[in-house]
Structures are given as structure tokens and as C-alpha cells.
Amino acid sequence: MIDFDHVTVTYADAAGPVLVDVSLHVPEGELVLVVGPTGVGKSTLLGTVNGLVPHFTGGTLAGRVTVDGRDTRTHPPRELADVVGVVGQDPLSGFVTDTVEEELAYSMEQLAVPPDVMRKRVEETLDLLGIAELRDRPLHQLSGGQQQRVAIGSVLTAHPRILVLDEPTSALDPTAAEEVLAAITRLVHDLGVTVLLAEHRLERVVQYADRIVEVRADGTVSDGPPASMLATTTVAPPVIELGRLARWDPLPLSVRDARRHAGALQARLSGRPSPLPRHRSAAPARAEGSLVLSARNVVVRYGPVVAVRGVDLDLASGQVTAVMGRNGSGKSSLLWALQGSGPRQAGTVTVNGTDPASLPPAKARQLVGLVPQTPADLLYLDTLAQELAQADREAGGDATLTVRELLDRLALGIDDNIHPRDLSEGQRLALVLAIQLSAAPLILLLDEPTRGLDYHAKRSLAGIVDLLAGEGRSVVIATHDVEFVASAADRVIVMAAGDVVADGATADVLVASPAYAPQVAKILAPLRYLTVDQVTATLPVDQVSATLPEAVP
Numbered sequence: 410m411i412d413f414d415h416v417t418v419t420y421a422d423a424a425g426p427v428l429v430d431v432s433l434h435v436p437e438g439e440l441v442l443v444v445g446p447t448g449v450g451k452s453t454l455l456g457t458v459n460g461l462v463p464h465f466t467g468g469t470l471a472g473r474v475t476v477d478g479r480d481t482r483t484h485p486p487r488e489l490a491d492v493v494g495v496v497g498q499d500p501l502s503g504f505v506t507d508t509v510e511e512e513l514a515y516s517m518e519q520l521a522v523p524p525d526v527m528r529k530r531v532e533e534t535l536d537l538l539g540i541a542e543l544r545d546r547p548l549h550q551l552s553g554g555q556q557q558r559v560a561i562g563s564v565l566t567a568h569p570r571i572l573v574l575d576e577p578t579s580a581l582d583p584t585a586a587e588e589v590l591a592a593i594t595r596l597v598h599d600l601g602v603t604v605l606l607a608e609h610r611l612e613r614v615v616q617y618a619d620r621i622v623e624v625r626a627d628g629t630v631s632d633g634p635p636a637s638m639l640a641t642t643t644v645a646p647p648v649i650e651l652g653r654l655a656r657w658d659p660l661p662l663s664v665r666d667a668r669r670h671a672g673a674l675q676a677r678l679s680g681r682p683s684p685l686p687r688h689r690s691a692a693p694a695r696a697e698g699s700l701v702l703s704a705r706n707v708v709v710r711y712g713p714v715v716a717v718r719g720v721d722l723d724l725a726s727g728q729v730t731a732v733m734g735r736n737g738s739g740k741s742s743l744l745w746a747l748q749g750s751g752p753r754q755a756g757t758v759t760v761n762g763t764d765p766a767s768l769p770p771a772k773a774r775q776l777v778g779l780v781p782q783t784p785a786d787l788l789y790l791d792t793l794a795q796e797l798a799q800a801d802r803e804a805g806g807d808a809t810l811t812v813r814e815l816l817d818r819l820a821l822g823i824d825d826n827i828h829p830r831d832l833s834e835g836q837r838l839a840l841v842l843a844i845q846l847s848a849a850p851l852i853l854l855l856d857e858p859t860r861g862l863d864y865h866a867k868r869s870l871a872g873i874v875d876l877l878a879g880e881g882r883s884v885v886i887a888t889h890d891v892e893f894v895a896s897a898a899d900r901v902i903v904m905a906a907g908d909v910v911a912d913g914a915t916a917d918v919l920v921a922s923p924a925y926a927p928q929v930a931k932i933l934a935p936l937r938y939l940t941v942d943q944v945t946a947t948l949p950v951d952q953v954s955a956t957l958p959e960a961v962p
Contacts, residue, residue, distance in 0.1 A: 410436055413433040413434075418457065443455065444642055445623055445863075447835045458474065492570050497560075513559070553782050554581045572606075574605070580889070582735040625643075636659045647929050668931075701760060703759050709743070717743050788837065850882070915939070
């Protein structure tokens with residue numbers, strides 16, 4: 410179905426090729442998972458399948474990519490649209506209509522599908538992805554996760570033979586992600602659709618993959634069965650990391666398979682003290698636990714839709730709080746209301762006795778900084794150097810560190826002359842985080858900060874969050890990434906339909922939830938372990954290995 414024949418892709422002014430001599434065959438009806446570190450070239454590999462690379466992106470493609478017998482060098486994307494459906498990392502940028510139903514129908518209109526067939530496919534897709542209640546909603550009013558499901562649906566209605574998905578679950582809550590992946594898997598198994606899928610949250614996907622393609626930092630590519638590939642890949646989900654630690658063979662790809670191996674490891678751990686909560690990497694600058702923000706009866710509405718319903722919230726210094734909940738539960742709306750830039754129809758928010766909404770934006774940033782879901786929204790100048798200089802001017806010269814010094818703490822060595830839009834997702838996040846930190850806010854709000862980040866980058870981000878809390882700041886993270894929450898948060902708040910339905914210590918909330926429990930917690934239940942690092946700290950590797958004769962059937 411898809412053939413790569415010695416493909417090398419090089420962009421103008423790049424130090425070297427992004428992809429190097431890639432030869433790969435993807436047969437019909439296979440789900441292929443593309444893995445690799447952030448910024449390594451996974452999106453470029455996917456973009457060659459429908460001709461976006463190089464027809465749209467520019468650069469040079471050597472070799473040949475053939476899709477259903479069509480050479481992408483001579484067939485631009487419009488001539489592959491009936492065969493290949495593509496969903497990119499940023500769904501909103503790909504929308505061309507105003508409402509959900511119109512967007513689902515648009516691709517079929519371009520392919521001249523008869524109206525009666527269009528209506529039937531729209532209804533099937535609304536049900537398949539669980540978005541029937543969104544039918545008439547304006548696209549710009551949807552949450553990020555809802556937009557992502559609509560973007561996937563807009564591709565599915567055209568019934569392509571090949572689906573190319575770039576991080577399709579990055580903005581979805583765990584339950585929605587399972588539903589979308591189940592729908593995609595049904596298309597593969599029942600209809601023979603070929604799927605190429607790049608995803609950083611591998612814990613959600615590996616059990617569904619028929620094959621894994623790894624893109625390495627040097628641009629080379631290898632592929633093979635999931636278990637054998639994940640034994641050596643540079644990125645791996647917690648279930649694989651735990652399997653590597655305990656040397657389980659074969660490596661389990663799912664929680665169910667891992668539990669079959671885990672009996673002896675559970676027995677070994679059960680005789681030891683419970684894992685301790687996370688410890689700060691630095692002493693707080695102010696008294697840890699002192700109140701820095703108080704919100705009472707916060708209400709946010711968008712027309713008839715109530716996004717936040719009378720929420721009360723207190724935030725303490727030196728604390729990392731995760732806000733979780735299904736798509737559309739009100740997480741982002743709450744963060745914007747706390748920051749002061751978003752709508753708030755009722756309630757009060759006070760930081761050191763002041764409501765951030767009553768201050769000019771520059772003053773409000775000194776109290777509460779916010780990094781939105783799409784950090785690029787805050788970047789508007791032509792070079793990194795210009796963004797840094799502008800941020801330093803807005804900081805007023807009172808900051809202890811320049812924005813460049815802050816950025817180098819987060820992501821060292823980014824060229825001053827690069828355009829901010831050409832940065833990787835992780836680099837853009839680091840830049841906007843540095844800009845927000847230049848105002849030295851007491852409270853930092855992060856909205857879905859792990860989108861586009863691999864496991865190594867998320868580990869670095871967790872370390873940065875830990876340092877910020879260690880300096881006495883209060884950090885709030887709205888996210889669906891349960892594995893990141895397990896490693897980074899002290900407290901978890903769960904929202905549903907605009908209300909707070911759970912609020913407590915991370916282990917208490919996550920372990921008690923089938924939807925939000927991380928993989929290690931599910932594998933080692935009823936023990937209260939959340940991460941592989943906790944297992945490693947509690948039980949040294951040599952003692953884990955000693956359990957192997959009993960652990961491997």
C-alpha cells in the first residue's frame with residue numbers, strides 16, 4: 410500500500426537531512442506506530458505519504474514514495490486526497506468551516522460524494538466518535554480535545570484507504586482516547602484501512618500496533634514487531650520501562666499482560682514501606698503551604714453553556730496541582746478565569762488581596778502567568794532574539810535573570826536567528842515558559858503542557874516544575890497526561906461538567922480512579938506505586954532481578 414524507496418528528505422538551510430535513506434513497506438490493513446524523540450522527523454515521515462513533503466513544506470525529497478501505486482513526486486496532495494486522510498498536530502489550523510456538522514461534510518463535498526451518502530456518513534461518524542451532541546456547535550467554542558475528535562471525524566467521513574494521524578490523542582482525556590483508538594482499530598481490522606500513527610503517549614497505543622517504526626536522531630529508520638522494537642527504543646511507555654527493569658521476557662505491551670508477570674515483584678514490594686510522596690528539589694523561598702490564591706464561586710459561561718459552575722479553590726505556595734477531567738469539563742476555562750484574561754461572569758479571585766482581572770496585563774503577569782495549550786499563540790515576532798528582547802523590555806529590568814538565561818535553563822542552545830514558529834513543540838513550550846517566568850509570577854498556570862513532548866522531554870519538564878515549586882511558586886497544570894501527573898503533581902483536582910468532583914493528594918485520587926490510574930498503579934495494584942522511579946527507589950535493580958525466575962512464566 411505504501412512504499413518508501415531510499416527516501417532522504419533535506420530542508421533548505423538545514424545542517425543535514427531529516428530522513429536518511431529510508432526504505433519501508435507498509436501493507437494494506439496494518440496499524441503502524443511511528444515513534445522517536447521530539448523533533449526527530451516523525452511528522453516529516455508522515456508528511457511524505459500524502460505529498461505535503463515536499464510539495465507544501467519545501468525542501469528536497471530524494472528517492473521515491475509510492476502510495477497505492479501513485480508516485481508522490483508527480484501526484485500532489487490534491488491528487489491523493491481520495492486515498493489518504495491526514496490529521497495533523499493542530500486540528501484548529503486545519504478547519505475550514507464554522508460548525509461541527511459542516512466540517513464533517515466538507516471533505517466529502519470536495520470529493521463529490523452524493524448528498525444522501527454524505528448524510529449517512531456524517532451520522533455514522535458522529536456516533537463513532539461520541540460527538541453527536543456537538544453537531545451544531547461552532548468549532549471555535551470547542552475544547553482542544555473536542556476539536557481533535559472533530560478533526561479525526563472530518564477525515565473518516567471521506568472513507569480513505571490510508572489514515573495518517575499525527576498525535577491523534579494528545580488533547581484527549583483517557584476515556585476519549587480509548588474510544589478513538591478503538592474506532593481506529595475497528596477500521597483496521599474490519600475494513601482493511603492502513604493507519605500510520607505518530608504518538609508520544611505510547612502507553613495508550615502500543616497494544617494496538619501491528620508494527621513499530623522508529624525514527625532515530627540521525628534520520629535513519631528501522632521497523633519491526635512492537636515487543637522486539639520496544640526492547641531497545643529510546644522512548645518507551647511505563648509498562649515497557651517496568652518490564653525492562655524487571656527483565657520480563659517477552660516484554661508486555663499492555664497492563665493485562667504485565668500483571669501476569671508481576672506477581673513476584675508485587676510480593677517483593679509488599680514487604681517494604683509505601684513509596685514516599687515527591688520531595689522538593691529546593692527549599693521554598695516562602696513558607697511552603699502558605700495561601701497564595703483564593704477563588705470563590707467562580708462561574709464561566711459561553712452563551713448557554715456553563716463551563717465552570719461556582720468553583721471554590723485555594724492554591725498554596727510550593728505546591729504542584731494537576732487539574733484533570735474529560736474534554737469540555739471546564740479545565741481551560743478555569744485557568745483563564747484564574748489568570749484574569751478569560752471571561753468570569755461571577756465569583757472572586759484574589760492573589761495577595763488583588764484580583765488579577767483588575768490589573769493591566771503586564772501587572773497581572775507578575776501575579777499569575779499562563780502558558781496556553783498552543784504556546785505559539787503568544788509568539789509574534791520574526792526571530793527568537795526579538796522575542797527574548799521584547800520579553801526583557803516588558804519585564805522592566807527588575808528580573809534577576811534575563812529571558813535568555815531562563816530559556817537556557819529549560820532548553821539550552823537554541824539559535825537566536827531561528828523563527829519561533831520553526832521551533833519544535835518542546836522548544837516553543839520552553840520559550841513561552843521562559844517569557845512567562847521573566848515576570849516572576851507567584852502562580853504559574855500550564856494548559857496541556859506535555860502535548861508534543863516525548864518521555865525524556867516530559868521528565869525534564871517535571872524537573873522544571875519541581876524547581877519552580879521549590880522556589881515557592883504555586884504551579885497548576887491542566888492536563889490529560891496521567892503519567893506526567895503521577896510524576897509531577899502533589900495534588901489532583903478532577904472536574905466534571907464545570908464542577909470539582911475530587912480534590913486530594915495525587916496517590917489518593919489517581920489510585921482510586923480506573924480512568925486516571927497510571928500504568929504502574931494498575932500493574933502493581935493494590936500497592937500504591939505510581940511510577941517506575943518509585944519502584945526503582947524502593948527496590949534496587951539487583952533485587953528486582955532476583956525475582957525473575959518466579960516472575961517469568
